[in-house]
Amino acid sequence: MRSGLSTSIRRHVPARALALAGVVIAGALVAATPLEAAASTSYGVNLVQNSGAESGLKHWETFPDPGFLTVKYGASGLGYPSKSAGKHIGGGKHFFTAGQYDDTFNTCPDAQQQIDLSGIGSAIDSGHVKVSLSGYAGTNGAADINAHLDLYFRDIQNHPVANNGFTKNASSTNEQYKHITASKVLPKHTRILRVHLWADGGSTVTGGCQAFWDNISVVLKHV
Secondary structure (H helix, E strand, O other), rough: OOOHHHHHHHHOOHHHHHHHHHHHHHHHHHHHOOOOOOOOOOOOOOOOOOOOOOOOOOEEEEEOOOEEEEEEOOOOOOOOOHHEEEEHHOOEEEEEEOOOEOOOOOOOOOEEEEOOOOOOHHHHHHHEEEEEEEEEOOOOOOOOEEEEEEEEOOOOOOOEEEEEEEEEEEEOOOOOOOOEEEEOOOOOOOOOOEEEEEOOOOOOOOOOOOEEEEEEEEEEEEE
16 A cells, blocks of 8 residues: 555656756755865966056055055156166056155065965875966165065965975166066965065165066966
């Protein structure tokens, strides 16, 4: 009797109800599927946003505020690169500059941008992701001023990983750019990259922090 009753019930379940049940089950499976792949960090593209100062300081964290600046090529001012210097590197209309020395904090203003890496953790930890840093940095002729272009490697808690990353600088470039490049396979546990534009050696006495940057690029490659 139980078998016959079960068969009768199955025969009278509307086809529409079965279809709806299938949709619900399918939707549950989709909801349970990780979205990591869709949000994965891309290879082969520049991960730095507003990398050439064409959108002001958008996407950059600066300290102290105000201080760090974007300036138009050809503007008058001590230590600024010329229009021809910008054209030589394929720059746009603007560049980044450290601006004036801050007497309150006794430092040159700086800018940082964080790049969160997602969906490629296993590739990083197995040594299959290479990062390349590229950019242009320069200063005026003052021997004591240095323009730094750094890329830090951080874990998910924003702690340093391995040797901390790349630390590059340019000095005494006489208002011209120095091309800075570096590349390396990312160390295990790297989940954050942090670009840092900063200067040292400036002071109120020397007229400020005549350091400048343009066309900053951070690109990943699967190896």
